[in-house]
Amino acid sequence: MGSDIGKSAKEDAKTIQLRITFFDAEIELMALRRQPISVDRSTYAVLVDNCIMFESVHPFLRTLQNVEPTDIPFSDIISYSGNLHSLPVQVPRYARVPRFKYDLQCLARRGMNISSLDVNSTTSVALARQQLSRSSDLDPSQVNALVDALTREVCLIQG
Numbered sequence: 219m220g221s222d223i224g225k226s227a228k229e230d231a232k233t234i235q236l237r238i239t240f241f242d243a244e245i246e247l248m249a250l251r252r253q254p255i256s257v258d259r260s261t262y263a264v265l266v267d268n269c270i271m272f273e274s275v276h277p278f279l280r281t282l283q284n285v286e287p288t289d290i291p292f293s294d295i296i297s298y299s300g301n302l303h304s305l306p307v308q309v310p311r312y313a314r315v316p317r318f319k320y321d322l323q324c325l326a327r328r329g330m331n332i333s334s335l336d337v338n339s340t341t342s343v344a345l346a347r348q349q350l351s352r353s354s355d356l357d358p359s360q361v362n363a364l365v366d367a368l369t370r371e372v373c374l375i376q377g
Contacts, residue, residue, distance in 0.1 A: 295372055307370045313337045320368055322346060325354045337369045 227234060238249075287293060298305050312318065319334035319342075326332045330353035336342040343365060350361040359377070367373040 292372060307372055309337045309369055310371050313369075322350065325350060325356065325364075327353055327355060330354075335365070335368060343369055 282290070290296065295305065295307070308314075313320075319336050321334055322332045326349075332349045332353050333342070333345055335346040347361055347365050350356055350364065351358060354361070356364065363373075363375045363377070367375060
């Protein structure tokens with residue numbers, strides 16, 4: 219695909235032409251008829267592949283075809299279709315065990331104390347953030363990333 223774009227740009231700087239190959243004859247027919255390829259009026263999908271990405275996701279796609287939907291980890295999160303800000307994310311399963319707490323003392327600077335973190339207590343979570351900020355070598359964004367990762371089933375950490 220990269221060579222197609224480069225060749226097209228050399229021929230005409232104002233127009234880019236691509237060669238598109240469809241993986242499904244039915245989809246190709248819909249495209250030739252200029253029919254919309256969509257789920258509904260607000261949701262549509264386009265798959266762009268340079269024959270490299272497909273190979274990296276092929277095992278994942280094959281598994282999705284063959285696995286029972288109830289066996290897919292995080293299926294409720296993967297299939298969530300609403301606004302992500304309203305997505306309810308639970309604490310990790312192992313942290314739901316009664317009296318489970320994280321021992322964060324290993325993160326404390328010498329001579330400092332950090333209380334255990336009970337993920338089911340908002341007070342404990344807030345205290346852990348405070349104590350990690352004061353008594354560890356972590357910067358504020360690292361503190362937030364660590365506490366978020368320990369208190370949620372799924373957490374995106376950028377950096």
